[in-house]
Amino acid sequence: MGSLDDLAVLDLTRVLGGPYCTMLLADMGANVLKVEPPGGDWVRRTPPFHHDDESEAYGGYFQSVNRGKLSLELDLTDEDDREDFLSLVDRADVLVENYRAGTMERFDLSYETLHERNPGLVYAAIRGFGDPRTGATSQQQRPAYDLIVQAMAGVMQINGQPDDPPTKFGIGIGDLFTGALSAVGILSALHHRERTGEGQFVDTSMYDAMVSMCERTVYQYSMTGEVPGRNGNSHPILFPYDAFPASDGQVVIAAIGPSQWDNLVEAIGRPELTAFREQSVRLENREWLRETISDWTSERTVEEVLDVLETVVPTAPVRTVADVFADGIADSREMLVELGIPGTDNQVTVAGSPIKMTATPTGPTGPAPLLDQHRGDLLDGDDDSWPETTELLDEAANGRVPTRTDGSGDGDPEE
Structure with a gap:
């Protein structure tokens, strides 16, 4: 069993940074329930699909960062669905969301409200410019994506060739690094809860994460007064x-x-x-x-x-990446993992878990779920305990169809 197999995680995140955070927890055994708005996380419909077959349940993007999770479709503007959500909060150890500041308050589901209901809940927020609870700024109502925070935190300014324009990283480092830091914060808060019994609010800002990642430019500017430029593939203070x-x-x-x-x-x-x-x-x-x-x-x-x-x-x-597939190193490190797509005969290879431990397994425990696949297991049964993810993921691998797909539209509460 995974080291976090006793944890129940409510995952309200979508797109990349938040799902990557909860993916890391799921890879270490946590029981992660992805609560999706009507119509589901829009990344489900994002290519690439297997051989461009858009009839599949989801593309590689969704599979990669939502593997090993359960799915429940809820409309938080609906009173009954909100009550169902609160029943899950009562059983949860962790809640993760990446809406704009103030969104959950509009549903009367703020951290303070949920903390009063479940004092041990660790509530983690991933936002572009942080949450007012930990430091208010004028930017916190701005929508933020990886590109925005790379530009604003000075990442693009130091990336690229000296004579070329500023360049973003080829991967979504603003999302991925923030998601990883959020997972660290969640585990730290859980350790605090073990000693005190109290949950807390964990705030991880994409902007903060990028400033932290650029630690070298911060101390360089502080000590020299000079703005670091672009060095291409070279290093400013080391050669070769x-x-x-x-x-x-x-x-x-x-x-x-x-x-x-x-x-x-x-x-x-x-x-x-x-x-x-x-x-x-x-x-x-x-x-x-x-x-x-x-x-x-x-x-x-x-x-x-x-x-x-x-x-x-x-x-x-x-x-x-073709060389990475061919060299054998990634295979021997279990960093190329094949997952089936429910309801099809297709498979996709996703990146495995970079966290390896000697006593507890890590890595994808199953494919990403179909939308609302686990409604009956979570809400219609008599058992109030959080379900065992592995048993339900076995059913997902067999292509069990969802029991409710009556939502329409993207249903993004932030909008």
């Missing part, structure tokens, strides 16, 4: 820590210590460059040294460069 061209691709070389530099210059047949073994001297001459190393690497294939350097200095090829 960069990408270099090969005849058929690129390699990265990270020979930052004096002994690593000695190994590098000996391997490329330039022992006279030991005169540059001190990092400060290398930085003063980095452009000429980059050209010198590039001249050597560009005359060789990626494989030839690795044959010479891989055993003496940290070196690696710049690869694609």
Whole structure:
């Protein structure tokens, strides 16, 4: 059993950051119930689909971050549905939502209301610019997406080539990093509850997370007064820590210590460059040294460069996701996991859990649910205990159909 298999988590999140947070908890065994508005999380209808077959229950995006969860469709504007939701709050250990500040208050489901009903509840909010409870700002009613917080927190300004415009990360780092930090905060609050019996409000802001991730630029600006710029693949205070061209691709070389530099210059047949073994001297001459190393690497294939350097200095090829699928490392680490799509014969490969433990298993426990799949198990039975996720996920794998799909539209309470 997973280390969190005694936890019941109400997941009101949608899109990426919040679902990634609760996915991490589900991968560690938590019983995560995804409470979806009428029509469900709109990401269900987001491609890619298996061979572009949009008749499937959901695409790869939804499967990836909602695997191993249960689903219940509720309209929080409806009095009966709200009562059903409150009955679940009574049984929950954790609630996670990523609406704009004030949204849950409109349904009379604020943290304070739910805390009074269930004092042990850990209520976690993921917002673009945080919640007024932990620090009010003028931005908290603004809608926020990954792109917005990357731009506002200074991430884009330091990402990209020096002569190119500011560039966002290729992945939704503003969502993913915030989701991971929220999971850390939730586990910390649960530890506090074990000692005191009291739940609390956990606030994780996307903007705050991006400022935290840019920790280097914060202290650099504080100490120098200079705004850090874009360095491409190089490092502002280390060399060589960069990408270099090969005849058929690129390699990265990270020979930052004096002994690593000695190994590098000996391997490329330039022992006279030991005169540059001190990092400060290398930085003063980095452009000429980059050209010198590039001249050597560009005359060789990626494989030839690795044959010479891989055993003496940290070196690696710049690869694609196809290479990751092919190399065997991800497979051996259980980082490529196949999940079935309920009601079809199709499968999709998703990224596994990066958290490994020796005593308790981690990783996807089943596919993402069909919309409202677990209504009968959660609301129509006589058992007041939180259901065992694994048993219900076995049914999901067999393609059991939902018992209620009468919602319409996106039903996003924030709107």
